[in-house]
Amino acid sequence: xxxxxxxxVIGIKTSSGVVFAGEKRLTYxxxxxxxxxxxxxPITDHVAVGFAGLTGDMNYLYRVLKAEAKRYELxxxxxxxxxxxxxxxxxxxxxxxxxxxxxxxxxxGFDEAPSLYVLDPVGSLLEERYTALGSGSQLALSIVEQxxxxxxxxxxxxxxxxxxxxAAIERDVLSGDGVDFLLITREGIRSEEYxxxxxxx
Amino acid sequence: xxxxxxxxxxDRAITIFSPDGRIYQVEYAFESVxxxxxxxxxxxxxxxxxxxxxxxxxxxxxxxxIQKIFKIDDHIGSSFAGIASDGRVLIEYARQEALLxxxxxxxxxxxxxxxxxxxDVKQAYTQHAGVRPFGVAVIFAGVDDxxxxxxxxxxxxxxxxxxxxxxGEKANVVSEFMEKNYRYDMDVKETIKLGIQAIASVIEGxxxxxxxxxxxxxVDSKKFVIMSRSEIxxxxxxxxxxxKIKL
Numbered sequence: 177x178x179x180x181x182x183x184x185v186i187g188i189k190t191s192s193g194v195v196f197a198g199e200k201r202l203t204y205x206x207x208x209x210x211x212x213x214x215x216x217x218p219i220t221d222h223v224a225v226g227f228a229g230l231t232g233d234m235n236y237l238y239r240v241l242k243a244e245a246k247r248y249e250l251x252x253x254x255x256x257x258x259x260x261x262x263x264x265x266x267x268x269x270x271x272x273x274x275x276x277x278x279x280x281x282x283x284x285g286f287d288e289a290p291s292l293y294v295l296d297p298v299g300s301l302l303e304e305r306y307t308a309l310g311s312g313s314q315l316a317l318s319i320v321e322q323x324x325x326x327x328x329x330x331x332x333x334x335x336x337x338x339x340x341x342x343a344a345i346e347r348d349v350l351s352g353d354g355v356d357f358l359l360i361t362r363e364g365i366r367s368e369e370y371x372x373x374x375x376x377x
Numbered sequence: 378x379x380x381x382x383x384x385x386x387x388d389r390a391i392t393i394f395s396p397d398g399r400i401y402q403v404e405y406a407f408e409s410v411x412x413x414x415x416x417x418x419x420x421x422x423x424x425x426x427x428x429x430x431x432x433x434x435x436x437x438x439x440x441x442x443i444q445k446i447f448k449i450d451d452h453i454g455s456s457f458a459g460i461a462s463d464g465r466v467l468i469e470y471a472r473q474e475a476l477l478x479x480x481x482x483x484x485x486x487x488x489x490x491x492x493x494x495x496x497d498v499k500q501a502y503t504q505h506a507g508v509r510p511f512g513v514a515v516i517f518a519g520v521d522d523x524x525x526x527x528x529x530x531x532x533x534x535x536x537x538x539x540x541x542x543x544x545g546e547k548a549n550v551v552s553e554f555m556e557k558n559y560r561y562d563m564d565v566k567e568t569i570k571l572g573i574q575a576i577a578s579v580i581e582g583x584x585x586x587x588x589x590x591x592x593x594x595x596v597d598s599k600k601f602v603i604m605s606r607s608e609i610x611x612x613x614x615x616x617x618x619x620x621k622i623k624l
Contacts, residue, residue: 251493259484
């Protein structure tokens with residue numbers, strides 16, 4: 177059986193942009209180590225990445241991608257596209273094939289058009305319209321699937337993502353405590369953060 | 378050494394500057410380029426191309442098999458003047474870099490990116506001990522998301538972007554021709570014709586597709602194609618009909 181990666185992260189692509197949503201819980205063997213962890217990361221002004229899995233692995237991958245994106249920008253004179261960043265991440269993940277990063281990743285962005293890609297721990301790369309990662313993914317994905325329309329306004333996609341994350345938080349012990357959003361449009365990335373309990377700051 | 382006493386010792390190792398700041402071995406490498414087969418690159422709004430003059434080496438050489446225009450990737454072609462083996466090695470390197478770019482980023486390499494990689498190698502060979510500089514000028518013609526691109530790389534590792542550039546034996550004549558006849562707003566056909574006319578006009582004797590090789594890439598297809606003998610022949614025929622060349 178495949179190891180279940182803790183956490184829940186959602187990516188939804190619509191015709192007007194991409195929505196990322198993720199909860200904020202960090203668990204360690206049944207203990208909640210933190211209630212305020214970020215699992216969604218902007219990489220450039222128009223491309224972001226989200227992870228479910230081990231926090232150490234996702235922070236490492238974030239630092240590598242951030243550096244690679246900067247290097248790409250210096251070499252090419254423009255921002256890296258989501259497709260290129262996803263391909264690069266796929267190669268990085270595959271290079272750890274024998275001792276893999278315990279993460280699933282979603283890469284999304286708005287360059288020429290909205291785009292969304294999903295990667296498994298060893299880097300298989302799939303293009304999707306919507307996706308959910310982590311231990312709460314099955315609960316979340318069933319909600320997203322029911323409400324998804326390609327032409328839905330971004331605000332509606334955000335509410336759908338919120339509904340799906342809350343459903344995962346409700347029944348998945350490894351997810352909880354708050355919700356993060358990244359809303360990616362042609363104009364750039366907007367970030368929002370919500371805490372669920374008073375003691376979770 | 379044919380220099381005076383003061384200059385004599387400064388070309389024994391390439392890593393040594395002469396007192397006036399020159400590196401003789403790098404300058405000699407330019408001499409290899411100057412003696413090379415005439416090679417022209419040009420770009421217009423709609424297309425970029427490279428054209429070369431092929432010379433008769435010996436009646437026993439199968440000249441049909443000599444290749445002077447090289448496809449680097451779908452969207453980039455190139456040619457060079459100078460030491461052919463040096464050129465071949467750099468072409469191989471450029472191809473590898475172009476493939477790696479596709480592998481890492483899932484998109485074609487920008488032309489300047491590739492030119493920069495090749496010039497990094499050229500530069501290293503003007504500085505490291507125990508090596509000699511590359512005796513070639515490589516011309517890259519391609520199309521990327523910035524439009525048509527044309528670069529010429531020098532043995533020193535310097536590169537510049539051009540509208541039209543000629544290297545090799547008759548570079549001066551071809552450059553003069555381009556200065557007189559070049560326009561940026563040419564269409565694909567006009568670009569190809571001008572390029573072939575320029576090289577045809579420096580060929581000693583009768584120009585023919587046996588003595589000319591050409592390749593081009595246009596902004597719509599973004600595919601570099603090496604022209605066939607018959608394609609070049611028909612362009613030559615057209616040019617002859619218009620009285621621009623004599624066949």
